[in-house]
Amino acid sequence: xxxxxxxxxxxxxxxxxxxxxxxxxxxxxxxxxxxxxxxxxxxxxxxxxxxxxxxxxxxxxxxxxxxxxxxxxxxxxxxxxxxxxxxxxxxxxxxxxxxxxxxxxxxxxxxxxxxxxxxxxxxxxxxxxxxxxxxxxxxxxxxxxxxxxxxxxxxxxxxxxxxxxxxxxxxxxxxxxxxxxxxxxxxxxxxxxxxxxxxxxxxxxxxxxxxxxxxxxxxxxxxxxxxxxxxxxxxxxxxxxxxxxxxxxxxxxxxxxxxxxxxxxxxxxxxxxxxxxxxxxxxxxxxxxxxxxxxxxxxxxxxxxxxxxxxxxxxxxxxxxxxxxxxxxxxxxxxxxxxxxxxxxxxxxxxxxxxxxxxxxxxxxxxxxxxxxxxxxxxxxxxxxxxxxxxxxxxxxxxxxxxxxxxxxxxxxxxxxxxxxxxxxxxxxxxxxxxxxxxxxxxxxxxxxxxxxxxxxxxxxxxxxxxxxxxxxxxxxxxxxxxxxxxxxxxxxxxxxxxxxxxxxxxxxxxxxxxxxxxxxxxxxxxxxxxxxxxxxxxxxxxxxxxxxxxxxxxxxxxxxxxxxxxxxxxxxxxxxxxxxxxxxxxxxxxxxxxxxxxxxxxxxxxxxxxxxxxxxxxxxxxxxxxxxxxxxxxxxxxxxxxxxxxxxxxxxxxxxxxxxxxxxxxxxxxxxxxxxxxx
Numbered sequence: 318x319x320x321x322x323x324x325x326x327x328x329x330x331x332x333x334x335x336x337x338x339x340x341x342x343x344x345x346x347x348x349x350x351x352x353x354x355x356x357x358x359x360x361x362x363x364x365x366x367x368x369x370x371x372x373x374x375x376x377x378x379x380x381x382x383x384x385x386x387x388x389x390x391x392x393x394x395x396x397x398x399x400x401x402x403x404x405x406x407x408x409x410x411x412x413x414x415x416x417x418x419x420x421x422x423x424x425x426x427x428x429x430x431x432x433x434x435x436x437x438x439x440x441x442x443x444x445x446x447x448x449x450x451x452x453x454x455x456x457x458x459x460x461x462x463x464x465x466x467x468x469x470x471x472x473x474x475x476x477x478x479x480x481x482x483x484x485x486x487x488x489x490x491x492x493x494x495x496x497x498x499x500x501x502x503x504x505x506x507x508x509x510x511x512x513x514x515x516x517x518x519x520x521x522x523x524x525x526x527x528x529x530x531x532x533x534x535x536x537x538x539x540x541x542x543x544x545x546x547x548x549x550x551x552x553x554x555x556x557x558x559x560x561x562x563x564x565x566x567x568x569x570x571x572x573x574x575x576x577x578x579x580x581x582x583x584x585x586x587x588x589x590x591x592x593x594x595x596x597x598x599x600x601x602x603x604x605x606x607x608x609x610x611x612x613x614x615x616x617x618x619x620x621x622x623x624x625x626x627x628x629x630x631x632x633x634x635x636x637x638x639x640x641x642x643x644x645x646x647x648x649x650x651x652x653x654x655x656x657x658x659x660x661x662x663x664x665x666x667x668x669x670x671x672x673x674x675x676x677x678x679x680x681x682x683x684x685x686x687x688x689x690x691x692x693x694x695x696x697x698x699x700x701x702x703x704x705x706x707x708x709x710x711x712x713x714x715x716x717x718x719x720x721x722x723x724x725x726x727x728x729x730x731x732x733x734x735x736x737x738x739x740x741x742x743x744x745x746x747x748x749x750x751x752x753x754x755x756x757x758x759x760x761x762x763x764x765x766x767x768x769x770x771x772x773x774x775x776x777x778x779x780x781x782x783x784x785x786x787x788x789x790x791x792x793x794x795x796x797x798x799x800x801x802x803x804x805x806x807x808x809x810x811x812x813x814x815x816x817x818x819x820x821x822x823x824x825x826x827x828x829x830x831x832x833x834x835x836x837x838x839x840x841x842x843x844x845x846x847x848x849x850x851x852x853x854x855x856x857x858x859x860x861x862x863x864x865x866x867x868x869x870x871x872x873x874x875x876x877x878x879x880x881x882x883x884x885x886x887x888x889x890x891x892x893x894x895x896x897x898x899x900x901x902x903x904x905x906x907x908x909x910x911x912x913x914x915x916x917x918x919x920x921x922x923x924x925x926x927x928x929x930x931x932x933x934x935x936x937x938x939x940x941x942x943x944x945x946x947x948x949x950x951x952x953x954x955x956x957x958x959x960x961x962x963x964x965x966x967x968x969x970x971x972x973x974x975x976x977x978x979x980x981x982x983x984x985x986x987x988x989x990x991x992x993x994x995x996x997x
Contacts, residue, residue: 329421329423329424333481334374334377337378337481338377338381340381340384340385340388341380341381345384348367348368348369349366351363351364352395353394354395367405367409368380368405369406370412371413372412372418372420378421378478379412381481382474382477385477386473386477390739400466404466404467404470405470407438407443407467408467408471411433411438414437421478422474422475423479427472427475430471434467434471435465435468446462447464448462449461449462452752456755456765456766488526491514491522501693501696502538503538503539503693505667505671505741505742505743506742508538508539509538511529511541513526515549515552517555518555518563518564520564520565521561522552524609524611524612525545525599527603527607528599528607529541529544531602531606537693544595547591547595547599548596548599551575551596554575554578558574564611565611566610566611566612567611567613568615569613569616569617572596572618576622579592579593586624587624590623593618596617596618600612600618633773633779633780634773634776634777635761635762637760637761637958637959638759638760639661640962640965641757641760642657648757649749652731653750655711655714655715656671656731656741657774658708660778661778662705662707662708663688663701663703663708663778664775664796665688665690665775666692666694667743667746667771667774668743669692669699670690671742671743672690672691672693672729673729674730675729675730676689677689677712678703678713679700685702686702687700687702687703695797697797699797715730715731716730719732723737728740729741747769747770747771750769751769754766754768762954762958775796779796887931887935888935889935891935892932892936895928895931895935898924899928899932902921903925906921906922953990954990957986957987960979960982960983961983964979964983
């Protein structure tokens, strides 16, 4: 029996190669594989893979790798074009020229094979790198160069063959398949494999692998993947230290130097904090749980080491973006449209939505509907009630489509387009949504094209429920949170929004006395925090405006309550109420004139005069330098968008009085914007 050491120390033997050949039976044993085209293709002539490789052993490995891609569902037997046929043809021709007597792909490293294949393609003027358009985080398209498709296919072939020969225990390899380790991996993201190849030097790679053997036993695959990425950042730092290349002892001195290196890399504060928090967990486990001597048992990362950053608040979708989303919803592909409808109402994580089973709808004895999903984060099944008939109808429509296309036993309600046995991918959802946002010019109030992220939908539902005064405990159960502290994030966001609104109002607010003179308060008392507390206390202020009378003077006995009181202070917040009082006073005066009541006429004339002074003074625009023209434009346009959105909702609800009021508000805002545009 012939046995040789393959690339990376993986032995190749004839016996192992025969085990690969055992999979190639009947159709797959032939040197020509003929496949039908997709029924939707106009050319119905079949397509064939022909294996003409001169080396019989390389032919076996090549056929095994391509069989594996069909067997695992990456490729479908119905094809649409000749692209793959051409790629396989060129690989066969190249191998016949450069390796006619080779025994296995593992005789050389992947890098050596790739260099040879590229040279072959370049010499024949066949090398064709692809220019790919990708959407950047700035919501702009950027062009990137991709590898030649034939080289990409050969990489996959080599990797499949390499893993087939590698019969070591999974945790002894340099790439771990967490699914092979028995973990329930989230199939909607690319976190199935843990690759340690990029971690150098070797002593640190062994340390990280030892930690991962412990971590996979107690945490989720997603947690393992994220911690590995942080360890790779520390590995980059280790490679900059010559004294740590052949061994080391991680202590406080090294950590301090690493924190300086992080600052030099100009990572954001929040990212640096996440790196340090993760490494503290890793090194503590290595030192105390695993008893590794390469890590000091002293406290390596202190609380004072963490950079200060603002606690993250929910990233809910602004109302003006939601309005545009609903307006252009029909332009989305049907599958993504249905996903968005469900996300906007149920608050699911995208991974939970993508992995819904076709049988996800269940009902109770009253025939009320519920949605059954699996939460990868908490490793449990979760059931929530459905009250929106549109969502129920959307799910039922998707169920019917899946049954008609694939049958009743299909695994996913939202299958992946190219591999329908796999769930819809989160990255594909984000790509479709952001491409759609660019095409339909979806912008926020600042004029920036909105970038959609899947968790924004969950935060949007959470904020809507908070604003509708749904109890936190109910929201926590609906979202499947493990603790109330996770749900309280939405309450903090609501408080932050109130503060922002108070800050906005404060910039515009003007307070006047009975003579129309501007009244300035103490800046500390005008601070939004203090104002927010007062707003929450209520009852300590007048229904409209405020009172300038000293409390030590006792109860106020002024006639007509506040309308003619010289101590009554009113601001721009009270304009609508003041105008209502003004109209009511005019109406009372007219009735008094009709019946000849001189006392009421005099009283209302006094009130009308006072109110007219206040209203006129409050309506005068004050530009004291605290607000530039651009800020005014932004604010007016924001207010206009809010008013127009409210107008649409009022019309739908049949609130006629609110419609009339909002129509006047919209007209007034448009007039103010037009006037400002003329002045600039």
